[in-house]
Amino acid sequence: MAAIIFFAGRPIPPALPFAPGKMLSPFTGFWQNAATSNFDLPNEVKIEGLKDGVSIEYDKNEVPHITAKNEHDLFVAQGYVIASNRLWQMDFISRAAAGRMSEILGPIALNFDKGQRRQGLLYASEQAMEQIKIDDVAMSTLSAYAKGVNAYINALSVEEYPIEYKILNYAPEPWTELKTALLLRYMGNMLASSYDDVNNTRFMELFDSTLFDLFYNTFPVNQAPIIPPGTEFNFNTAVGQRQALPKKLPYLEEEQYSLKPSERSILGSNNWVVGPEKSKSGNAILCSDPHLALNLPAIWFEMQLTAPGYNCYGVTLPGSPAIIIGFNDSIAWGVTNAERDVTDIYKVKFKDNTLSEYEIDSAWQTVKKRVEKFAIKDSTTVTDTLFFTKFGLTTRANRTIARQWTVLDPSNELMAFYQLNKSKNLADFNKAINNMHSPGQNFVFASASGDIAIKQQGKFPINTDDRSRFVQEGNSSDDLWSGFIPMEHNPYAENPERGYLFSANQNPTDETYPYKYWGPWERFRNRRIDDLLGAEKQFNIEEMQQMQVDNYGVQAAFALPVIMPYLDSLEMNEAEQSAYDLLKDWNYNFDKDLKAPTIFSQWLDELDLLMWDEFYINKLNPPSVNRSIELMLEIPDLPMYDVVGTKDTENLRMVIEQSFKKTVTGLNEAGEIKNWGKEKNTTFSHLTNRLPAFDFANIHSSGCRKCINATGSSWGPSWRMVVEMGDEITAYSIYGGGQSGNPGSSFYNNRIDKWANGQYNKVEFLKQNTKVTQPIFSQNLVAK
Amino acid sequence: MRGLLQIVLIALGSFLLGHFMDNWWLFAVCSFTVSLFFKGRGFTSFGKGFIGVALAWGIYALYINFKNDGVLSDKMFQLFTSTADGGMGWLLILITALIGGVIGGIAALAGNYGRRLIIDDKPGNMRSRKNRRRKSRYL
Numbered sequence: 001m002a003a004i005i006f007f008a009g010r011p012i013p014p015a016l017p018f019a020p021g022k023m024l025s026p027f028t029g030f031w032q033n034a035a036t037s038n039f040d041l042p043n044e045v046k047i048e049g050l051k052d053g054v055s056i057e058y059d060k061n062e063v064p065h066i067t068a069k070n071e072h073d074l075f076v077a078q079g080y081v082i083a084s085n086r087l088w089q090m091d092f093i094s095r096a097a098a099g100r101m102s103e104i105l106g107p108i109a110l111n112f113d114k115g116q117r118r119q120g121l122l123y124a125s126e127q128a129m130e131q132i133k134i135d136d137v138a139m140s141t142l143s144a145y146a147k148g149v150n151a152y153i154n155a156l157s158v159e160e161y162p163i164e165y166k167i168l169n170y171a172p173e174p175w176t177e178l179k180t181a182l183l184l185r186y187m188g189n190m191l192a193s194s195y196d197d198v199n200n201t202r203f204m205e206l207f208d209s210t211l212f213d214l215f216y217n218t219f220p221v222n223q224a225p226i227i228p229p230g231t232e233f234n235f236n237t238a239v240g241q242r243q244a245l246p247k248k249l250p251y252l253e254e255e256q257y258s259l260k261p262s263e264r265s266i267l268g269s270n271n272w273v274v275g276p277e278k279s280k281s282g283n284a285i286l287c288s289d290p291h292l293a294l295n296l297p298a299i300w301f302e303m304q305l306t307a308p309g310y311n312c313y314g315v316t317l318p319g320s321p322a323i324i325i326g327f328n329d330s331i332a333w334g335v336t337n338a339e340r341d342v343t344d345i346y347k348v349k350f351k352d353n354t355l356s357e358y359e360i361d362s363a364w365q366t367v368k369k370r371v372e373k374f375a376i377k378d379s380t381t382v383t384d385t386l387f388f389t390k391f392g393l394t395t396r397a398n399r400t401i402a403r404q405w406t407v408l409d410p411s412n413e414l415m416a417f418y419q420l421n422k423s424k425n426l427a428d429f430n431k432a433i434n435n436m437h438s439p440g441q442n443f444v445f446a447s448a449s450g451d452i453a454i455k456q457q458g459k460f461p462i463n464t465d466d467r468s469r470f471v472q473e474g475n476s477s478d479d480l481w482s483g484f485i486p487m488e489h490n491p492y493a494e495n496p497e498r499g500y501l502f503s504a505n506q507n508p509t510d511e512t513y514p515y516k517y518w519g520p521w522e523r524f525r526n527r528r529i530d531d532l533l534g535a536e537k538q539f540n541i542e543e544m545q546q547m548q549v550d551n552y553g554v555q556a557a558f559a560l561p562v563i564m565p566y567l568d569s570l571e572m573n574e575a576e577q578s579a580y581d582l583l584k585d586w587n588y589n590f591d592k593d594l595k596a597p598t599i600f601s602q603w604l605d606e607l608d609l610l611m612w613d614e615f616y617i618n619k620l621n622p623p624s625v626n627r628s629i630e631l632m633l634e635i636p637d638l639p640m641y642d643v644v645g646t647k648d649t650e651n652l653r654m655v656i657e658q659s660f661k662k663t664v665t666g667l668n669e670a671g672e673i674k675n676w677g678k679e680k681n682t683t684f685s686h687l688t689n690r691l692p693a694f695d696f697a698n699i700h701s702s703g704c705r706k707c708i709n710a711t712g713s714s715w716g717p718s719w720r721m722v723v724e725m726g727d728e729i730t731a732y733s734i735y736g737g738g739q740s741g742n743p744g745s746s747f748y749n750n751r752i753d754k755w756a757n758g759q760y761n762k763v764e765f766l767k768q769n770t771k772v773t774q775p776i777f778s779q780n781l782v783a784k
Numbered sequence: 785m786r787g788l789l790q791i792v793l794i795a796l797g798s799f800l801l802g803h804f805m806d807n808w809w810l811f812a813v814c815s816f817t818v819s820l821f822f823k824g825r826g827f828t829s830f831g832k833g834f835i836g837v838a839l840a841w842g843i844y845a846l847y848i849n850f851k852n853d854g855v856l857s858d859k860m861f862q863l864f865t866s867t868a869d870g871g872m873g874w875l876l877i878l879i880t881a882l883i884g885g886v887i888g889g890i891a892a893l894a895g896n897y898g899r900r901l902i903i904d905d906k907p908g909n910m911r912s913r914k915n916r917r918r919k920s921r922y923l
Contacts, residue, residue: 021809021887024880026844027802030860031880034852158806163856167863693863744856 018169033163035745038062039777041084046784047151050076054781057772061761062739062747065304065772072144074307075321077781079148079175082301082318086741087152088162089297089687090319091172094179097186098122102376104170110376114384117372118395121189123386124408125181131410132181138415142177145321149175163743167691183319184414188407190292192439192458194520195343198401199621201249201471206618214631215623217466219511220521221630224530226442226454226503227491229510235489237462237514250347250473253399268522268710269336270548270717271444272502272529275452275495280540283726284446287544288325288334289717291710294684296696296749298737300719304766305421312421313765315719315735322417325719327731329767330424331447332723336503338440338456339519342406344481346391346474350400358389359475365390391474402474404481406459411437426451426494433457434487442503448725453494454501456508460485463516485515500533502526504708523626524554524706544722545732547708549758555706556600557588559629563607566656579664579673590704592677597704601679602667606659611652613644677701680713684736684752686743694743701756709758720760732760787832790822794836794888799844811837811884812891819895820903826896833892834885842881849877 023029039058052069054077059065064081068074082090095101099116101109116122132138153172165171196216203212269290276282292299300315305323314326325334350367351357357364368388375381387394392404412435419432429445433455436443440458445451461468461481472479491508493501504525508517532547533539539547560583572580579599586596604625612622623631631638636652643650650658667673677700686694703709703716710716716736723731736755740747754761764772797818798811815833822829849857857873864876 021883024841024876024883025802025808025811026841026848026880028806028808030856031845031848034848034856036848036851691863692868693859743859744852746853746855748855 018167023166028159030163030166030744032159033166033742033744035740035742035747038747041777041779043778044780044782045080045151045155047076047080047148047781048784049147050781050783052783056081056779056781057775058777059764059772060774060776061302061764062750062776063302063304063764065764065766066306067766068307071307071310072140073781074305074310075141075144076148076151078303078305078316078321079145079150080152080781081148081303082316083149083152083175085739086297086301086318087149087172088164089741090149090175090179090183092164092687093186094182094319097182097189098125098179099372099374102374104168104377106377107379110374110382113374114372114397117374117384118386118393118397119189119193120386120393120405120408121182121185122372123370123393124410125178125185127408127410128181128185128412129178131412132177132414135412135415137418138412139177141321141414141418142180145180146175146177162741164688164691168688180320180414183317185407187317188438190439191337191441192340192342192407193405194339195341195345196518196520196621197343197345197469197471198252200469201252202618203620204249204470205251206620214635215627218627218630220507220523220626222527223506223521223523224502224526225506225510226456226501226508226526227493227510227513228496228498228501231493231496231509233489233509233513235514237489250471252347252401252471268505268525268705270502270504270525270529270708270710271334271336271442272500272533273334273444273446273452273454274533274539274544275446275499276450278499278533278538279724280538281724281726282450283448283724284450284452285539285541285544285722285724286327286332286334286444286446286452287548287720287722288336288444289548289710289720290325290335290337291716292718294682294714294716294718294736295687296684296694296737296743297687297741298684298718298735298751300735300737301739302733302735306766306768308768310422311766311768313731313763314721315733318741320417321414322421324417325721326421327723327725327729327765328421328423329448329729329765331420331426331429331445332725333420333429333446334444334721335441336444336505338442338458338508339505339521340440340456340458340460340508340517341469341519342438342440342458342460344392344404344461344468345471346402346404346479347471348389348391348394348400348402348474355385355387355394355396355400358391360390361475361477389474390477390480401471406461406484407438409437409459411435411459413437425449426453429453430455442505442508444501444503446723446725448727448729450725451495452499452501454492454503456491456503457487458490460490460515460517463518465516469518489515498534502529502533504529520624522706523624524558525708525710528552528554528708541722541724541730541732545758545760548717548720548722549703550708551590551702551704553588553590553597553600553704553707555604555625556586556590556597559604559625560586560588560600562629562632563603563656566653567660570657570660575668576661576664579660579667590676590702590707590709592680592700592702593675595673595675597676598674598679599663599667601704603660603663606663606666607656610643610650610655610659611641614640617644675700676704680704680711682711682713682716682756684749685714696749696752699752699756702758711756720755722760729765731763731765733763734760786822787824787828790818790829790832790892791836791839793818794833794892795840798837798840798884798888802840802844809887811840812887815888815891816895816898819892820899822896823899824896826893829896830889830893833895834889836892837888838881838885841884842877845877845880849873 054068099113271288273286304313312328314323349359370386392402394402416435437459445453505522506526582596590597615622682699683697703711719735738747797814801810854873861872
């Protein structure tokens with residue numbers, strides 16, 4: 001008997017680490033996570049250290065509205081509410097950010113952990129805490145939040161643990177201020193880690209600077225930059241003059257070459273605002289839809305925070321206090337990613353194999369070392385060393401390639417959001433966002449009084465010349481960053497004559513901006529937004545909503561008229577002819593019920609592979625799709641179109657024909673060509689990516705990465721918000737997922753259908769001293 | 785009648801211990817202890833432990849599943865079986881009752897043998913010695 005109970009209570013290694021008997025018991029196992037009412041939470045909760053009572057009311061969209069009598073209690077309550085809905089998620093992400101997954105998952109997660117630590121995220125978060133500790137407001141906010149989270153954790157009994165703890169067989173640990181800092185660095189890493197230095201250096205080894213300029217180095221044309229063209233930059237700077245590249249770049253070894261980050265950026269977001277003159281009601285309207293990975297539990301949590309002097313509505317990241325994107329009764333704001341390159345890579349010269357000293361200005365300098373420990377579950381503790389030089393952070397695995405990266409610098413982003421939450425006007429807004437260093441963001445702004453503004457805000461290094469686009473020899477302090485662009489010089493525009501402002505990850509300015517910058521700009525969505533907002537008309541909320549789910553593919557509209565004529569003389573079989581006709585009659589809408597977008601997307605991929613095979617063979621990033629099409633127009637006889645390793649010398653016509661035939665054959669091999677929605681098959685995967693039972697799959701949705709409605713198969717508009725500012729605030733919002741993080745709750749994924757169909761919830765924004773009209777659940781927090 | 789009492793006691797005990805205590809395996813201790821007090825054949829004792837725990841686990845799981853509209857049990861069935869079939873969560877209620885029942889039954893059987901060892905084992909009782917030999921084979 002004992003043996004049976006013993007084994008029924010033991011983990012089954014390694015695939016399912018939970019104990020079957022314990023897991024099946026309706027008293028302790030998964031059954032306890034099956035929600036038997038809207039909210040399986042107590043109506044009254046006693047929390048130690050609370051100064052006064054707090055009321056929490058969930059409205060009919062499951063959005064909690066917290067009303068506290070002071071800010072301390074407000075953030076305690078926010079911590080409590082988020083933990084009671086999303087505990088596992090916030091705990092898991094902060095452990096992942098810290099590189100501590102092997103503590104719960106065992107040796108299989110060690111490489112992931114090492115990767116995280118080698119980026120320096122844990123180190124940077126600890127550094128950031130030093131700065132946060134001296135800021136009373138930031139520290140008391142973080143501490144209050146942690147108090148609220150821990151009040152929830154401490155009241156949990158084992159059977160109440162979120163189900164992921166039971167499946168992965170571990171327990172929640174207390175929340176700390178450091179964990180919030182980690183979460184914000186994690187976002188910085190997600191959004192500001194792109195760089196091309198290694199790729200570019202490799203390119204120069206294989207090709208030359210003429211081709212480099214041709215493929216990578218053209219200033220984007222036909223674009224609508226974030227700052228309206230013609231805006232004067234009334235400051236001067238001595239830097240920014242283009243200088244010749246150094247004749248010799250450092251040689252990279254094969255292993256070093258593999259350190260390049262992911263290829264073409266898939267990140268993206270839109271935000272825009274129309275001023276009173278472009279709005280039917282005369283009120284400014286602001287829209288924001290950040291594009292992020294589609295996960296469950298959803299990345300966002302929607303809520304309202306109210307206390308004397310504080311009244312803000314929007315979404316926050318579980319694990320962070322305050323509202324990240326939202327509005328109060330005076331202002332609204334939204335963000336997109338700045339995409340700026342904030343990394344420089346150096347090949348550091350070390351004295352010997354101990355990596356204790358490195359060369360700078362012909363002298364040896366001592367390396368600062370930090371040992372990272374990994375306490376692997378059911379195994380021994382492993383260590384790894386980080387080496388800090390003036391040229392950045394390196395590890396033995398990085399083969400002495402050091403990375404200088406602004407995300408690792410101490411900063412206090414929380415204060416940007418805290419102050420935004422309380423901002424009353426444009427001046428407050430500008431002051432607040434100056435706290436935002438990493439990741440660089442494009443903040444769009446609207447106020448109830450009718451002001452609109454946009455700013456690309458972040459801590460951006462001054463690039464004196466093109467050298468920082470390549471790996472540099474790290475041995476002279478001349479090669480270090482000479483400083484950072486003053487915040488007041490960051491691209492900024494307010495109340496423009498045209499009456500609207502927007503950003504969609506495109507280049508921030510035209511060429512008149514005095515500083516040099518680069519990044520993987522998105523070249524298509526900005527044109528569509530500019531076309532729509534620039535039309536001679538005024539807008540209302542419904543039209544703004546329709547615009548957020550606009551499926552017009554500017555990329556297709558640009559590419560197809562260029563490549564289709566090359567098929568004119570092609571002899572086609574029946575299948576090819578019918579695919580050709582579908583494309584010919586297409587209106588460039590990425591509608592889920594059309595086949596043309598399926599053919600187009602596949603064709604573009606095939607063409608890219610054939611045309612730029614030299615890049616793929618050499619593991620180089622190919623030119624952007626936009627640049628590729630420009631090149632087809634500019635240089636139709638570029639020798640690079642040839643496919644390496646074939647007898648023929650392919651020209652552009654041949655690669656276009658071949659890729660088309662290959663596309664049609666490939667698509668027909670799998671039977672009938674699928675409709676776009678089915679082909680794309682949008683899926684929200686569970687945060688672990690390992691528990692498909694907790695995914696939400698097979699969503700057929702319109703849109704594409706290059707449409708305003710940027711819904712891809714695993715990536716998309718994670719939050720859509722439309723706010724009309726004025727005496728009364730009218731707002732609509734939706735995100736994919738649900739407010740609950742519990743797969744056993746109907747609120748886990750109940751918003752997905754609405755989100756996929758482009759529908760919204762009407763926001764219930766409470767003014768001070770008002771109540772939710774029809775609360776579905778209420779809770780009171782009282783002092784212990 | 786006494787048999788029914790044994791089932792009811794095991795079911796009730798399993799429910800109360802499960803509900804109020806943290807250790808998931810206490811129902812087995814309950815099934816074992818209750819069975820110490822009831823005379824009978826090993827097989828019947830197993831059956832009573834099985835039915836008692838299966839009732840407590842099955843009915844409670846059924847109740848939760850009803851209140852939850854099967855939201856979680858469907859997902860858990862997919863998780864356990866690595867399939868994508870929805871709507872099979874009800875099967876987990878049966879499996880829950882079965883697993884609980886088997887553990888409860890074995891605990892009751894052990895209780896039954898324990899009783900013979902401690903209480904029924906008197907000198908000269910041939911049956912008991914035979915049982916002791918049989919028991920040692922089983923353990």
